[in-house]
Amino acid sequence: MESLYNPKIIEPAIQARWQAEKTYQVTENPDQEKFYCLSMLPYPSGALHIGHVRNYAIGDVISRFHRLNGKNVLQPMGWDAFGLPAENAAIKNKVPPAKWTYDNIEQMRLQLLSLGFAIDWSREFATCQPDYYRWEQQMFVRLFEQGLVYNKSAVVNWDPIDETVLANEQVVDGRGWRSGALVERREIPQWFVKITDYADELLDELDNLPQWPDAVKIMQRNWIGRSTGVELGFQLQDKDDVIKVFTTRPDTLLGATYMAIAAEHPVARQAAQHNQELAAFIEQCKAAGSTTADIETAEKLGIATGLFAVHPLSGELVPVWVANFVLMGYGTGAVMCVPGHDQRDGEFARKYGLPIVQVIKPADPDKAVDVQQEPYTDYGILINSGNYDGMTSEQAFEAVADDCAGKGMGKRQTNYRLRDWGVSRQRYWGCPIPMIHCRACGPVPVPEDQLPVILPEDVEFMGVQSPIKADPEWRKTTCPKCGGAAERETDTFDTFMESSWYYARYCCPGADSMLDERADYWLPVDQYIGGIEHAILHLMYFRFFHKLMRDAGMVHSDEPATRLLCQGMVVAETFYREDQGGQKTWYSPTEVELEFGDKNRIISASLLSDGQPVEVGAVEKMSKSKNNGVNPQDMVDKFGADTVRLFTLFAAPPDQSLEWSDSGMEGAWRFLRRVWNGVYEHLQSGRPGVVEVDNLTSEQQEIRRLLHDTIAKVSDDIERRYTFNTAIAAIMEFLNHLQKFTDNSATGLGVAREAWLAVTRLLAPITPHLSEQLWQELGQQDDLQQAGWPVVDETARLRQQVTLVVQVNGKLRGRLELAPGASQEQALSLAQSDENVSRHLEGKVLRKVIHVPDKLLNLVVS
RNA sequence: GCCGGGGUGGCGGAACUGGUAGACGCGCUGGAUUCAAAAUCCAGUUCUGGUAACAGAGUGGGGGUUCGAUUCCCCCCCCCGGCACCA
Numbered sequence A: 001m002e003s004l005y006n007p008k009i010i011e012p013a014i015q016a017r018w019q020a021e022k023t024y025q026v027t028e029n030p031d032q033e034k035f036y037c038l039s040m041l042p043y044p045s046g047a048l049h050i051g052h053v054r055n056y057a058i059g060d061v062i063s064r065f066h067r068l069n070g071k072n073v074l075q076p077m078g079w080d081a082f083g084l085p086a087e088n089a090a091i092k093n094k095v096p097p098a099k100w101t102y103d104n105i106e107q108m109r110l111q112l113l114s115l116g117f118a119i120d121w122s123r124e125f126a127t128c129q130p131d132y133y134r135w136e137q138q139m140f141v142r143l144f145e146q147g148l149v150y151n152k153s154a155v156v157n158w159d160p161i162d163e164t165v166l167a168n169e170q171v172v173d174g175r176g177w178r179s180g181a182l183v184e185r186r187e188i189p190q191w192f193v194k195i196t197d198y199a200d201e202l203l204d205e206l207d208n209l210p211q212w213p214d215a216v217k218i219m220q221r222n223w224i225g226r227s228t229g230v231e232l233g234f235q236l237q238d239k240d241d242v243i244k245v246f247t248t249r250p251d252t253l254l255g256a257t258y259m260a261i262a263a264e265h266p267v268a269r270q271a272a273q274h275n276q277e278l279a280a281f282i283e284q285c286k287a288a289g290s291t292t293a294d295i296e297t298a299e300k301l302g303i304a305t306g307l308f309a310v311h312p313l314s315g316e317l318v319p320v321w322v323a324n325f326v327l328m329g330y331g332t333g334a335v336m337c338v339p340g341h342d343q344r345d346g347e348f349a350r351k352y353g354l355p356i357v358q359v360i361k362p363a364d365p366d367k368a369v370d371v372q373q374e375p376y377t378d379y380g381i382l383i384n385s386g387n388y389d390g391m392t393s394e395q396a397f398e399a400v401a402d403d404c405a406g407k408g409m410g411k412r413q414t415n416y417r418l419r420d421w422g423v424s425r426q427r428y429w430g431c432p433i434p435m436i437h438c439r440a441c442g443p444v445p446v447p448e449d450q451l452p453v454i455l456p457e458d459v460e461f462m463g464v465q466s467p468i469k470a471d472p473e474w475r476k477t478t479c480p481k482c483g484g485a486a487e488r489e490t491d492t493f494d495t496f497m498e499s500s501w502y503y504a505r506y507c508c509p510g511a512d513s514m515l516d517e518r519a520d521y522w523l524p525v526d527q528y529i530g531g532i533e534h535a536i537l538h539l540m541y542f543r544f545f546h547k548l549m550r551d552a553g554m555v556h557s558d559e560p561a562t563r564l565l566c567q568g569m570v571v572a573e574t575f576y577r578e579d580q581g582g583q584k585t586w587y588s589p590t591e592v593e594l595e596f597g598d599k600n601r602i603i604s605a606s607l608l609s610d611g612q613p614v615e616v617g618a619v620e621k622m623s624k625s626k627n628n629g630v631n632p633q634d635m636v637d638k639f640g641a642d643t644v645r646l647f648t649l650f651a652a653p654p655d656q657s658l659e660w661s662d663s664g665m666e667g668a669w670r671f672l673r674r675v676w677n678g679v680y681e682h683l684q685s686g687r688p689g690v691v692e693v694d695n696l697t698s699e700q701q702e703i704r705r706l707l708h709d710t711i712a713k714v715s716d717d718i719e720r721r722y723t724f725n726t727a728i729a730a731i732m733e734f735l736n737h738l739q740k741f742t743d744n745s746a747t748g749l750g751v752a753r754e755a756w757l758a759v760t761r762l763l764a765p766i767t768p769h770l771s772e773q774l775w776q777e778l779g780q781q782d783d784l785q786q787a788g789w790p791v792v793d794e795t796a797r798l799r800q801q802v803t804l805v806v807q808v809n810g811k812l813r814g815r816l817e818l819a820p821g822a823s824q825e826q827a828l829s830l831a832q833s834d835e836n837v838s839r840h841l842e843g844k845v846l847r848k849v850i851h852v853p854d855k856l857l858n859l860v861v862s
Numbered sequence B: 001g002c003c004g005g006g007g008u009g010g011c012g013g014a015a016c017u018g019g020u021a022g023a024c025g026c027g028c029u030g031g032a033u034u035c036a037a038a039a040u041c042c043a044g045u046u047c048u049g050g051u052a053a054c055a056g057a058g059u060g061g062g063g064g065u066u067c068g069a070u071u072c073c074c075c076c077c078c079c080c081g082g083c084a085c086c087a
Helices: A007-020 A050-068 A084-093 A097-114 A130-145 A195-208 A214-224 A250-255 A266-272 A276-287 A292-297 A343-352 A393-406 A518-522 A537-551 A632-639 A641-650 A662-684 A698-721 A724-740 A746-763 A768-777 A824-832 A835-841
Strands: A034-039 A072-074 A149-159 A164-166 A184-193 A227-236 A242-247 A258-261 A302-310 A317-323 A334-337 A410-415 A435-438 A442-445 A476-478 A485-488 A527-531 A564-567 A570-578 A584-587 A592-596 A602-607 A613-621 A802-808 A811-818 A846-852 A856-861
Touching: A007 A097, A007 A641, A007 A768, A034 A050, A034 A518, A050 A072, A050 A527, A050 A564, A050 A570, A050 A632, A050 A641, A050 A698, A084 A097, A097 A632, A130 A149, A130 A442, A130 A537, A184 A276, A195 A214, A195 A537, A214 A537, A214 A564, A227 A250, A227 A393, A242 A250, A242 A258, A242 A334, A250 A393, A258 A302, A266 A276, A266 A302, A276 A302, A276 A317, A334 A343, A393 A410, A602 A613, A632 A641, A632 A662, A641 A662, A641 A724, A641 A768, A662 A724, A662 A746, A662 A768, A698 A724, A698 A746, A724 A746, A746 A768, A802 A824, A802 A835, A811 A824, A811 A835, A824 A835, A824 A846, A824 A856, A835 A856
Parallel strands: A034 A072, A034 A527, A258 A317, A527 A564, A802 A856
Antiparallel strands: A149 A164, A149 A184, A227 A242, A227 A302, A227 A410, A258 A334, A302 A317, A435 A442, A435 A485, A476 A485, A570 A584, A570 A613, A592 A602, A802 A811, A846 A856
């Protein structure tokens, strides 16, 4: 055995063996329990970042743990290859998006290989390959035929200078990021998939996901936002139009004093034809941002249309306003406003001097309410509501709903905040939407035998215009229905489409249909791992698509993933200098030297190159723009993959953000070297003898007790708790004890051998290269995989003594060592004879004794 | 603005079901080794007072429940993620 730990030699050798022996390639084996461990597939940006390393290190620990426990573990990898960055890179570097993407994949695959993940690479694919996306086109065509796909106009960000649609992130302070033009809201026809048809199931099924984080389930519940209420019609005065609204508070209906409609509402448009002021306001609304955050943070503005609607119950006339906080895409594009009992309606009414009427009073008569100042939004008792006076809100809800229904003015309805999934993108680098527009027949799906509609890859992509939109030849086709000249759809799919079913395709490489029977063996995913930023959108589409595939008979479970782990971001310190113009230049932490003052607080930072000071910024998510990223490849080259893996797992629990630390890396490196040296010295100490567990010294018993406590803790931390940081801490703690155990008798060496063999395997999911090497050095004939995960010897864990904490009035005053199972009387008399405890009891009366056996004794005195 | 998460020593974090706050690691201090340095090893390290034993304070701030609260409840502050075209 080499005396020095040298990962540069052992890691590539072991990786080469894994590759040659296809160690991690798996096939369906009905006789073996399967475990499908999936990490979210990366976007091939060109360089692996620490966030990827963290994600895949977590997945690898879980995969390897279950492999060691005898399961048939599938851990695949692929590439989320369509998307906006490839187009941006193409413009910048004058390289076709496809070439840029494939080159990046090559680089990133090498980086992943050097980290030693137990991945079945034979299943790899990129989502931009026609062999992949053709099945998603087929799915879309079938959904269209089932009526689950429809076309409607929806708002996009329009850049009037570049004449292109911008993504939300391409809009900076209301302007196009390249052109600087003020961005407009514009409506264009787009394709939608009816996810709302599955809203109830997506909501209710969350209760069947006990192993998903509560945070994710709560966010999804709120996102779907199911509410029950009443849809009401307000007849316009002297017109045929009826404005429909939805309300969850029909009990407040008599308090409705005005209505608000969206700028895009047909009634608003019509009214604007004879009202210049209104037309100008509608134009102004178009110029505002379109995201929910923009709308809800913007100042609430409105204007009267001059129209009045008839209140469905009172028959009174209420004014109709256009307001910037009502959106056409939501519900009916109109709301009834009850300023006495709704926060936003109240603010708006006070601002524009609209009448406020109280119709609910608190059930508690002592509670003072002045709705002119502050709306009362809770349920209560009805007042000023005619026949409904005196009813509770709950009773009035039913009565009002019934009465409106009776008059034909409304109906009970379930409403969702969730909107249908708009899948159209006006971009080139995406999966072509397989539709044909025929003048005679309207939209017609591409027949299945003509799929896939292939995206041309060898294109010049110099500007903002999509090459398939710019090329009249690509568009030209014939209508499958009438045979006449027709045009292809030139929009492409939202990339969430590809990432919604890749997990299933991994199960069936090369299948000549979307999926085949192999999917039944592997699905559902047993463990899914990815960033918390995907808690709503991706994970909702992923669950939705699984249900679509289930209803198409392709999969036979209701949910795609049984257990979910969301990891936090990777953050690092930032440093910058600001010039006179306020422009910040960001410096990499590697270029900066820190000076520490009193209590090791950072007092100043300076640039290594010129010695001049730099400002210390916030600790932020690693990014190119803040120049605070760390290249994992540099770290692997310097310390080896095992050290990088160990540090990223040790520095924080997986669901919290991870702060990068160079010295922390060195600590991880030091630990692995201590493990190596420990095995080396153990092997030098002589031949281990047989361990007879009934015939051990107390020291030998103690080290075995600590070992088996450690095995139990590490197993639980990895399998149930996912706290890899505490698992590693427990191994470190045990190593500290093991190094002090210097019993070189034959039995002592036997106990030490048992410990080293266990430590090697406990570390195997985390530092697989080191563990495999040490396993061999320890003279094992079988490979580590066959030996499996260490087994806990419960009898070794039995304690002779436990520590009982003694408190007086809740304050720690002493500790007692006693045999487990001691009674309260025994504990109390021992405690009273303790010097420090009795000092605090002196002159006091014992009022109460609280005894938690083998843990704590609290003496309450006065 | 709305939804979700977080805040504990100089730093990353631990305390799993209401029961010893600070495990483990980093950093720092002192010592051993060395011609010297690196590396390694040993000891110490929440704060205040005390040689020490020990005492007091302490988990973002304020209040509450409890024999006992980092943990449960109420109010507030700050940071992070998401908000439907970044992935």
